[in-house]
Amino acid sequence: MEFRALCLLTLLGLLLVEPGFGQDGDMYIPNWLKDKVDLITNVGEKLKDVEALEARLNATVDELARQKTEVDRLSKENEGLQARLNATEKEIDALKQNGTKGGPQIAFSASLANSGEIYKGPCVDKTLVFKRVFSNIGNGYDPNTGVFTASVNGLYYFTFSTYGYNTHVMGAILMKEGVRQISTYDNLSDDGSDSSSNSVVLQLATGDKVYMELWDNGRVFDNHNGHTTFSGFLVFPA
Known part of the structure; x- marks a missing residue:
């Protein structure tokens, strides 16, 4: 302007x-x-x-x-x-x-049948021994006894699956030092077979033992397909 x-x-x-x-x-x-x-x-x-x-x-x-x-x-x-x-x-x-400087590395995974077909149970010794070992870092799992032994104090994650037929109770129990923790269970039924799974995180001390047991009068089945399994690993020392 x-x-x-x-x-x-x-x-x-x-x-x-x-x-x-x-x-x-x-x-x-x-x-x-x-x-x-x-x-x-x-x-x-x-x-x-x-x-x-x-x-x-x-x-x-x-x-x-x-x-x-x-x-x-x-x-x-x-x-x-x-x-x-x-x-x-x-x-x-x-x-x-x-993770690379001296930290404990512990993990295992196994299935029941190493070869052929296995029907486990009913039996007096109800401990399940998983023979087919996929991994066993730290050698915490014993494939001869079916028992995992904690080598360090810490939190451990465990997971398992079970498979069976309707002729018997199907399922298993995760045991820690002889005490029941979690389980799978399926009673007699009209269907031909059943499968289930479960998982948990447990606080273990060095030397604590964790393993799987059958129910009374229970039975599970496995073959090369790996239907019945048991796995776990150290989350972190504590």
Whole structure:
């Protein structure tokens, strides 16, 4: 608007100092006035263009300011994410080091049948001996007795599955030092066979023994497909 006012004042000055104004011999006044009106009109149009450009410039400046604010926000957010990522990587490295530097590694997994087919039970010695050993890290599981012995104090995870037919009670009991912990169970039924599983986390002291037992008058079945299994591992020392 200041530029427009300046242009108008300049034009007014030209009108006032125009030579020969009012002298018919030197200038034809109507033509002179028309020229000035055309000039003013042209200047007005140019001023409109200038105002439009000024508005667009202001809008561009506002958009750039908004984008800068957004970039600053994203930059700060990225710094926070990078800090969290660095902290997570440090925690992972620490866990890896703890897991590889002398930490106890204990895990086992086995199924009942080492070969052929096995029907176990009913029997007086109800302890299930899982002969087919898939893994036995730390040698905590004894495939000759079916007993797992804790080598360190800690929390241990155990899981097992049982399979059997409807001629007998099907299922087994997870025992810790001769005390029942959890079990699977299925009574005589009309269906041909049954399977089930269970799992638990137990606090064990060094030397504690964990094993599987049949129910009284119970029976389970297994073959090379590994229907009846027993597995466990150390979650962490405690």
